Amino acid sequence: MKFLISLAFKNLTRYKRRTIITALAIAIGIAMYIFIDAMLMGAEYESVRNLKWYETASARILDDEYWEERYQYPLDLNISDPDPILERLEAEGITASKRIVFTGDMILSRAEFGEDGNIPVRVTAIDPSRDFDVFHFGDTLIEGRFLEEDEEAILIGSWFAEDIGASVGNWVTIITRGNGGFYEAIDLQIVGILNCPNPNVNRTLIMMPIKTADYYLAMDGAATEINIRLPDQAEVEQEIATIQGLLNGNGITVMSWETMAKDYLAIAEAKRGGTGMILFLIFIIAAVGISNTMLMAIFERIRELGMMRSLGMSDMKIRIAFMLEAAGIGLIGSTIGVIIGVIANYWIINVGIDFGFLMREMDIGYRIQSIFRGTWNPGTIAVAFFAGILISTVVAYLPTNRALKMDIPSCLRHQ
Amino acid sequence: MRTKRTQKLLSLLVMICLIPSSLAAMSAEEIIRKTDEMQTFDTAITEGELQITDRFGTKISTFIAWSRGSEESLIEFTSTAERGQKILRTVDSIYLYYPDAQELIRMQGAALRQGMLGSDVSYEDMTGDNDRLSQYEVVLDGEQVIGDRMCYKLSLTATTRSVPYPKETIWIDKEHFIVLKGEYSTKSGRLIKEIDVLETGRFDDLVLATTTRISDTMKADSQTLMIIRELQVNVPIDSRIFSLDELSW
Amino acid sequence: MISIDQAVRNYQAGETVVRALRGVSLDIEQGEFISIAGPSGSGKTTLLNLIGCIDALDGGEITINGEAVSSMNKKSKTDFRRINLGFIFQTYNLIPVLTAYENVSFVLSLLDLPEQEVRERTMGLLKEVGLEGMEHRRPSRLSGGQQQRVAIARALIKNPQVVLADEPTANLDSETGEEILKLMKEMNRRHHTTFIFSTHDKMVMEYAERLVMLHDGQIISDERRQ
Ligand SMILES: Nc1ncnc2c1ncn2[C@@H]1O[C@H](COP(=O)(O)OP(=O)(O)OP(=O)(O)O)[C@@H](O)[C@H]1O
Ligand SMILES: [Mg+2]
Numbered sequence: 001m002k003f004l005i006s007l008a009f010k011n012l013t014r015y016k017r018r019t020i021i022t023a024l025a026i027a028i029g030i031a032m033y034i035f036i037d038a039m040l041m042g043a044e045y046e047s048v049r050n051l052k053w054y055e056t057a058s059a060r061i062l063d064d065e066y067w068e069e070r071y072q073y074p075l076d077l078n079i080s081d082p083d084p085i086l087e088r089l090e091a092e093g094i095t096a097s098k099r100i101v102f103t104g105d106m107i108l109s110r111a112e113f114g115e116d117g118n119i120p121v122r123v124t125a126i127d128p129s130r131d132f133d134v135f136h137f138g139d140t141l142i143e144g145r146f147l148e149e150d151e152e153a154i155l156i157g158s159w160f161a162e163d164i165g166a167s168v169g170n171w172v173t174i175i176t177r178g179n180g181g182f183y184e185a186i187d188l189q190i191v192g193i194l195n196c197p198n199p200n201v202n203r204t205l206i207m208m209p210i211k212t213a214d215y216y217l218a219m220d221g222a223a224t225e226i227n228i229r230l231p232d233q234a235e236v237e238q239e240i241a242t243i244q245g246l247l248n249g250n251g252i253t254v255m256s257w258e259t260m261a262k263d264y265l266a267i268a269e270a271k272r273g274g275t276g277m278i279l280f281l282i283f284i285i286a287a288v289g290i291s292n293t294m295l296m297a298i299f300e301r302i303r304e305l306g307m308m309r310s311l312g313m314s315d316m317k318i319r320i321a322f323m324l325e326a327a328g329i330g331l332i333g334s335t336i337g338v339i340i341g342v343i344a345n346y347w348i349i350n351v352g353i354d355f356g357f358l359m360r361e362m363d364i365g366y367r368i369q370s371i372f373r374g375t376w377n378p379g380t381i382a383v384a385f386f387a388g389i390l391i392s393t394v395v396a397y398l399p400t401n402r403a404l405k406m407d408i409p410s411c412l413r414h415q
Numbered sequence: 416m417r418t419k420r421t422q423k424l425l426s427l428l429v430m431i432c433l434i435p436s437s438l439a440a441m442s443a444e445e446i447i448r449k450t451d452e453m454q455t456f457d458t459a460i461t462e463g464e465l466q467i468t469d470r471f472g473t474k475i476s477t478f479i480a481w482s483r484g485s486e487e488s489l490i491e492f493t494s495t496a497e498r499g500q501k502i503l504r505t506v507d508s509i510y511l512y513y514p515d516a517q518e519l520i521r522m523q524g525a526a527l528r529q530g531m532l533g534s535d536v537s538y539e540d541m542t543g544d545n546d547r548l549s550q551y552e553v554v555l556d557g558e559q560v561i562g563d564r565m566c567y568k569l570s571l572t573a574t575t576r577s578v579p580y581p582k583e584t585i586w587i588d589k590e591h592f593i594v595l596k597g598e599y600s601t602k603s604g605r606l607i608k609e610i611d612v613l614e615t616g617r618f619d620d621l622v623l624a625t626t627t628r629i630s631d632t633m634k635a636d637s638q639t640l641m642i643i644r645e646l647q648v649n650v651p652i653d654s655r656i657f658s659l660d661e662l663s664w
Numbered sequence: 665m666i667s668i669d670q671a672v673r674n675y676q677a678g679e680t681v682v683r684a685l686r687g688v689s690l691d692i693e694q695g696e697f698i699s700i701a702g703p704s705g706s707g708k709t710t711l712l713n714l715i716g717c718i719d720a721l722d723g724g725e726i727t728i729n730g731e732a733v734s735s736m737n738k739k740s741k742t743d744f745r746r747i748n749l750g751f752i753f754q755t756y757n758l759i760p761v762l763t764a765y766e767n768v769s770f771v772l773s774l775l776d777l778p779e780q781e782v783r784e785r786t787m788g789l790l791k792e793v794g795l796e797g798m799e800h801r802r803p804s805r806l807s808g809g810q811q812q813r814v815a816i817a818r819a820l821i822k823n824p825q826v827v828l829a830d831e832p833t834a835n836l837d838s839e840t841g842e843e844i845l846k847l848m849k850e851m852n853r854r855h856h857t858t859f860i861f862s863t864h865d866k867m868v869m870e871y872a873e874r875l876v877m878l879h880d881g882q883i884i885s886d887e888r889r890q
């Protein structure tokens with residue numbers, strides 16, 4: 001065995017260039033695996049964070065029937081008296097804030113925007129004094145100012161502002177339906193522009209003070225939702241059970257962000273499967289490379305093989321010798337791959353890649369506005385390292401087998 | 416002085432003689448009731464089309480509608496693009512049937528606010544106005560000429576939140592009791608929707624709006640024309656036609 | 665010790681059958697120094713391959729140490745070769761990445777001998793074949809003759825019963841060839857190892873103690889000399 005190992009490693013030095021090229025192919029595969037995994041894990045992590053920070057919060061209290069009808073944004077399925085609930089939550093040390101979410105058409109006038117237009121919009125009416133304790137919009141203002149308690153004003157996302165050509169000071173009209181179904185038109189002035197790191201939000205965000213919305217929509221103090229922020233390390237399920245207890249029914253229910261983001265998480269899961277496919281392909285390519293290299297190595301040495309077989313070396317040992325050689329290439333490749341991967345990770349984790357141009361145009365399912373940053377993932381690095389060696393080794397089996405099928409005289413006669 | 420007064424008196428007399436005495440004293444409520452009555456038939460079969468214009472162009476959809484009373488109707492589209500699509504309105508619901516997908520959808524809640532076939536006519540507009548008098552306070556604002564027709568001008572103010580238009584102004588032809596023009600607004604009086612009858616026509620001894628323009632005032636580049644080409648009233652209609660089971664036929 | 669009885673070997677070459685051996689019978693005793701001679705295509709290599717258990721008979725029988733080769737399975741043939749046979753090839757077939765020492769010693773490592781013994785035997789034998797001081801050279805730094813000496817050492821290191829050499833001198837100039845033959849003969853005498861080598865070279869035949877002439881797959885003469 002010792003001899004086989006030393007022979008395998010010496011054989012590696014035989015065709016240095018080929019060994020290096022093959023090892024590099026494996027290295028690139030492994031580095032890509034490590035890099036892509038770090039990037040996607042990072043993106044996923046940040047996406048989930050941005051989802052919680054700007055869309056779902058940690059948990060949300062809703063009318064029992066609201067979730068079923070959520071795409072209609074019904075105002076009548078509301079929490080009729082949110083303030084006592086907020087007080088109770090506050091007493092428990094839980095940060096929460098109420099909102100009214102409704103849809104309508106935003107009317108853009110020629111006078112303000114150069115041409116007439118209308119777009120369907122979703123408006124989030126917030127409590128300006130408390131909402132930013134729950135959501136993280138507090139540091140996203142890039143122009144203008146935040147909302148005041150009771151004014152006919154809105155904040156909009158910067159991409160949305162770009163899309164409609166709006167700037168601070170412009171007036172818009174929102175045509176919507178109040179609680180009950182009556183038409184209402186609200187004239188609102190854009191007082192601030194927010195640059196939200198969550199592209200889905202930044203593309204559509206319109207925020208107005210809840211008091212103003214309450215008045216126009218005839219909500220009589222009701223809110224459509226209460227959002228809750230739990231500490232990062234909180235046991236969400238457990239907290240939710242506690243909150244549900246506080247609510248003691250009353251036709252309202254509390255949902256965790258995971259339940260609300262089920263679709264998103266399912267897609268993320270599917271995407272992980274899809275990227276698994278990409279990674280699998282990378283490995284296939286590396287495997288084909290090494291199998292080819294080994295095939296060449298074996299057939300170049302077929303007379304030597306004949307010599308060893310005639311001297312009574314068993315097929316098993318010959319197989320082991322070649323597999324060890326492939327393992328050696330795998331080891332070199334894996335080592336280089338891990339080094340490149342780790343260096344690339346340093347970069348993707350600390351600098352990141354700006355995909356802003358892409359994210360601006362379309363929704364690729366990540367809640368990241370521009371810069372994709374990776375995370376360290378030691379498990380993946382270890383897996384990649386050993387997989388590189390293992391796959392190389394296993395893949396050498398077939399060409400070795402082919403050579404061993406030849407009879408010994410043919411091997412010896414081989415040119 | 417004296418002659419002037421006499422003249423006024425005379426002309427008033429003439430007017431009183433010309434107008435049937437029953438109408439002269441019509442209240443706003445009576446006008447509405449009379450109008451609703453004139454528009455409602457035991458049964459009717461209507462053929463017509465919708466011309467829907469938006470910023471991408473104009474689309475024409477033809478339909479046949481069967482109706483019974485004011486609460487039951489079935490509309491079937493006959494134009495190629497939407498052939499076989501049906502809208503059934505029963506006493507308490509609206510259903511859509513899509514033949515390609517063999518799909519039946521019950522419209523409710525906010526979904527009713529969507530425009531039918533992307534037009535300016537919402538499903539809600541189709542159902543509305545049944546008991547206007549219980550939901551609105553009606554005031555007769557006087558009379559006005561619309562086109563070349565003398566009309567009653569009525570102002571309606573909603574007494575409930577559950578109607579789409581908190582304020583309406585409608586003009587009703589004094590002779591035929593058809594709404595020739597309507598303006599629908601928010602509480603503060605902002606105009607949301609306008610309806611204008613561009614043409615009327617006579618079917619047997621009935622006079623009805625044949626071309627009606629419905630426009631969303633907020634959407635400057637869109638409007639819908641509803642044109643009625645054929646109308647038969649009080650013809651026998653198999654009542655099964657208004658049942659849900661028959662819809663997927 | 666080796667008894668060949670009516671050995672037949674046919675090869676299929678496309679449509680036609682090449683009758684490489686057409687009934688060869690030969691008995692070889694331990695310690696013989698025997699040359700299989702004949703023109704090209706006469707069946708020399710075929711005969712050596714059959715004795716070396718790396719090719720299979722189509723007819724007849726070969727018995728080695730009383731055991732019929734045709735009754736051995738693949739594993740026992742491999743074991744037999746590992747323990748009892750040495751091979752020397754025309755093209756030396758050394759492993760280029762190994763030193764002279766390693767090319768020889770690996771044969772012993774296949775036999776799982778202790779390291780110390782492997783060392784002593786290898787160094788001793790390399791000295792015997794005249795390669796003292798060159799143990800750590802790789803084949804690329806050895807002449808043809810020196811490489812074939814390594815090959816002889818490799819064949820002899822395990823003290824086999826028989827060494828089979830297929831045209832061991834064909835790649836060497838006549839002077840070096842003669843040296844190799846002398847070495848083989850000396851080894852034969854010293855270790856009492858049976859040497860069977862093939863050649864078509866008159867000069868090489870001179871060294872043989874027994875000369876078997878093949879022609880068209882048949883033995884045409886078998887003579888003992890000196
Ligand atoms: N694998 C094979 N397939 C077909 N024919 C073969 C094969 N091996 C040998 N032969 C044929 O068998 C005959 C004997 O071949 P062999 O190699 O034994 O001759 P040889 O005496 O060793 O010749 P040379 O001096 O050229 O080495 C030749 O005609 C050769 O072409
Ligand atoms: Mg030969």
